[in-house]
Amino acid sequence: MEMFMSFFKLMPSKFVLISVFFLLLHVILCKVCRAPKLSEHGPPAYPIIGCLISFYKNRTRLLDWYTELVEESNTNTIVVNRLGARRTIVTANLENVEYMLKTNFNNFPKGKPFTEILGDFLGYGIFNVDGELWRTQRKLASHAFSTNSLREFVMSTLEEEVENQFLPLLESLAEASAVVDLQELLRRLAFSIICKVSLGVDLCAPLRLSKAFDMASEICAKRGAAPLLLVWKVKRWVGVGSEKKLRDAIEEVHAYVEEMIHEKKKRMEESEVDIGRA
Numbered sequence: 001m002e003m004f005m006s007f008f009k010l011m012p013s014k015f016v017l018i019s020v021f022f023l024l025l026h027v028i029l030c031k032v033c034r035a036p037k038l039s040e041h042g043p044p045a046y047p048i049i050g051c052l053i054s055f056y057k058n059r060t061r062l063l064d065w066y067t068e069l070v071e072e073s074n075t076n077t078i079v080v081n082r083l084g085a086r087r088t089i090v091t092a093n094l095e096n097v098e099y100m101l102k103t104n105f106n107n108f109p110k111g112k113p114f115t116e117i118l119g120d121f122l123g124y125g126i127f128n129v130d131g132e133l134w135r136t137q138r139k140l141a142s143h144a145f146s147t148n149s150l151r152e153f154v155m156s157t158l159e160e161e162v163e164n165q166f167l168p169l170l171e172s173l174a175e176a177s178a179v180v181d182l183q184e185l186l187r188r189l190a191f192s193i194i195c196k197v198s199l200g201v202d203l204c205a206p207l208r209l210s211k212a213f214d215m216a217s218e219i220c221a222k223r224g225a226a227p228l229l230l231v232w233k234v235k236r237w238v239g240v241g242s243e244k245k246l247r248d249a250i251e252e253v254h255a256y257v258e259e260m261i262h263e264k265k266k267r268m269e270e271s272e273v274d275i276g277r278a
Contacts, residue, residue, distance in 0.1 A: 212252035
């Protein structure tokens with residue numbers, strides 16, 4: 001006993017390091033051995049890191065990559081496990097989709113990982129909340145967007161934008177034999193219609209709101225595609241790189257929208273005063 005104690009006193013740090021090493025080895029082996037194989041098809045995975053290597057290689061084409069993997073699966077469902085992120089299940093199985101979105105919708109909330117990625121940009125809007133808050137906003141939105149007057153306004157706005165802006169632009173590009181990104185033009189058309197319907201403004205002149213919105217959307221998408229989620233969280237905490245650009249873009253969007261709301265209220269108050277005078 002005295003010999004053992006003297007040995008421990010001579011090398012306490014080594015003894016502790018060896019104990020910690022075997023403890024970590026035990027935890028790792030248990031995790032690897034118990035890792036479930038839920039899908040016959042999926043990205044190549046390795047112990048500890050999972051499919052981190054494949055995910056990193058395909059980080060710029062995640063949608064195409066997921067589609068390829070799902071098509072190869074007999075169940076149209078794959079499981080993506082990678083170090084530094086939660087397990088992700090991707091499915092294109094119609095029965096699974098119906099079960100999640102209809103049959104048992106309440107059991108499949110967006111969850112904190114999803115809302116955290118978009119929270120800085122979308123806040124507590126209908127696209128980024130769950131539960132009772134989502135139901136309340138959905139009820140309000142369903143009443144607003146089901147009225148015939150709103151539908152007619154959307155259609156008239158669409159016709160006006162296409163006839164006065166979109167088609168003349170396409171004709172001028174065709175006459176000049178210019179190469180154009182049609183997807184970008186359609187995106188700008190959709191964004192312009194949304195702004196006219198929701199804010200009552202025409203974005204054909206300055207596009208600072210559109211650029212800031214695109215910047216914020218792109219960076220939020222890159223958050224979800226980051227191989228390690230800790231990276232963007234650290235950048236946000238420090239306020240550098242893409243996270244600083246995201247913060248600036250969100251401030252730009254908020255400032256523009258607040259300015260539009262202020263001007264709208266001002267015009268309404270002025271019209272009420274004119275009506276009272278009349």
